[in-house]
Amino acid sequence: MAGIGTVLTARDACSPSLRIIMSFVIVLFLGMxxxxxxxxxxRDTDLNILVDGTxxxxxxxxxxxxxxxxxxxxxxxxxxxxxxxxxxxIPGSKEPNSTIETTYDVSVYAKSPxxxxxxxxxxxxxxxxxxxxxxxxxxxxxxxxxxxxxxxxWIYFAAWSVSFYPQIYVNFKRKSVVGLNFDxxxxxxxxxxxxxxxxCALFFSEAxxxxxxxxxxxxxxxxxxxxxFFSMHATFATFITIIQCFIYERADQRVSTSAxxxxxxxxxxxxxxxxxxxxxxxxxxxxxYYCSYIKLSITLIKYVPQAYMNYKRKSxxxxxxxxxxxxxxxxxxxxxxxxxNGYNYNDWVSFFGDFTKFGLGLFSLSFDIFFMLQHYxxxxxxxxxxxxxxxxxxESSEMTSSGEGKEFFLMVDPIGTPVxxxxxxxxxxxxxxxxxxxxxx
Numbered sequence: 001m002a003g004i005g006t007v008l009t010a011r012d013a014c015s016p017s018l019r020i021i022m023s024f025v026i027v028l029f030l031g032m033x034x035x036x037x038x039x040x041x042x043r044d045t046d047l048n049i050l051v052d053g054t055x056x057x058x059x060x061x062x063x064x065x066x067x068x069x070x071x072x073x074x075x076x077x078x079x080x081x082x083x084x085x086x087x088x089x090i091p092g093s094k095e096p097n098s099t100i101e102t103t104y105d106v107s108v109y110a111k112s113p114x115x116x117x118x119x120x121x122x123x124x125x126x127x128x129x130x131x132x133x134x135x136x137x138x139x140x141x142x143x144x145x146x147x148x149x150x151x152x153x154w155i156y157f158a159a160w161s162v163s164f165y166p167q168i169y170v171n172f173k174r175k176s177v178v179g180l181n182f183d184x185x186x187x188x189x190x191x192x193x194x195x196x197x198x199x200c201a202l203f204f205s206e207a208x209x210x211x212x213x214x215x216x217x218x219x220x221x222x223x224x225x226x227x228x229f230f231s232m233h234a235t236f237a238t239f240i241t242i243i244q245c246f247i248y249e250r251a252d253q254r255v256s257t258s259a260x261x262x263x264x265x266x267x268x269x270x271x272x273x274x275x276x277x278x279x280x281x282x283x284x285x286x287x288x289y290y291c292s293y294i295k296l297s298i299t300l301i302k303y304v305p306q307a308y309m310n311y312k313r314k315s316x317x318x319x320x321x322x323x324x325x326x327x328x329x330x331x332x333x334x335x336x337x338x339x340x341n342g343y344n345y346n347d348w349v350s351f352f353g354d355f356t357k358f359g360l361g362l363f364s365l366s367f368d369i370f371f372m373l374q375h376y377x378x379x380x381x382x383x384x385x386x387x388x389x390x391x392x393x394x395e396s397s398e399m400t401s402s403g404e405g406k407e408f409f410l411m412v413d414p415i416g417t418p419v420x421x422x423x424x425x426x427x428x429x430x431x432x433x434x435x436x437x438x439x440x441x
Contacts, residue, residue: 039060040060040061046138051141056106058104060102062099063098063099064093071087072120080110081109081111081139118137138345139345156329164234164323167320167323171241182253190266191295194266198223212285274287327368
């Protein structure tokens with residue numbers, strides 16, 4: 001009993017101290033902001049305004065705070081956009097209502113073309129997640145130019161998507177891939193696989209998106225659905241072309257040792273960076289960036305083997321000029337779109353500074369022009385069907401005839417292959433004295 005009384009006495013002695021601590025904790029929690037029940041955000045965060053135009057946006061407050069807040073705008077480029085008012089006062093409430101909605105009007109005035117972010121500082125700190133209240137303002141000269149630029153974007157997207165099929169059709173029609181460089185195909189398929197991995201991961205993976213937005217809290221996902229479709233479709237079309245290389249005539253063509261070495265280096269980079277990401281030493285977003293760098297590197301070099309092969313053969317037969325035309329249209333419209341956007345948004349710094357798009361676009365256009373010169377100027381005569389004279393008495397000739405020592409005319413394609421395998425030939429000494437070529441079914 002004595003032991004129990006001693007315990008009760010000790011508990012009673014501590015009761016005043018416990019009551020003081022409990023009271024302090026309750027007061028502390030009552031005075032803290034309820035971050036989870038209150039929200040503060042702009043209803044529209046992305047604005048497109050003409051120069052000298054004004055747009056009204058609403059700052060939405062869900063719930064009330066138990067203290068007054070002062071919100072000050074911090075404008076990235078004050079020469080582009082101006083806010084009225086630049087300071088918003090939000091009164092506090094002694095009995096906060098967690099469901100009430102209050103809105104505050106903010107007028108956004110566009111002073112000059114360009115892009116500017118507007119973020120906000122909240123005093124006192126800790127009550128509001130400042131990353132949730134921001135504006136992205138785009139000021140432009142003309143809505144018409146914006147629409148034209150948008151249409152151009154879809155046209156060059158379609159041109160680039162369709163550009164794979166002329167080559168597939170040429171291979172199918174000729175039943176041959178002679179003239180199509182295998183180094184180009186191997187580099188192309190590897191590059192598009194890397195591009196597809198980057199696009200699909202950023203578009204579909206929540207974990208990758210979280211990594212991206214943790215680095216760019218006010219940014220937008222740079223990958224759109226059309227990017228995913230194009231990269232996957234390009235991989236598929238290139239894969240079909242590669243299958244054709246196994247089933248159609250290819251002569252002695254193969255992937256060169258140089259191309260295999262380059263692909264081996266790229267593969268090592270992918271394996272090492274993937275291993276580091278799997279071990280937690282590198283974020284998966286960085287791994288995807290390495291994949292995109294590989295794609296850019298391949299774009300720089302992939303046309304070189306085909307151009308050199310055309311030069312060695314002095315012919316472009318087997319290499320589809322339709323592919324080049326569509327690629328040129330896509331590249332030209334892509335660069336033209338950048339010019340229009342540069343003027344419309346006064347964004348020439350991005351125009352010249354974005355080597356990824358502008359530089360590679362010009363590089364691809366240069367190769368397209370070079371391929372056109374090879375096809376229509378340098379080796380123009382090489383891609384026309386012609387007759388060659390064959391002497392039946394020539395031991396090197398594979399042709400046979402009913403008479404000896406007669407001359408015949410054989411129709412061949414630009415690389416010297418007969419257009420038809422089963423053919424009957426009429427002698428040059430026929431009555432009409434004209435070369436004739438009759439094909440059998």
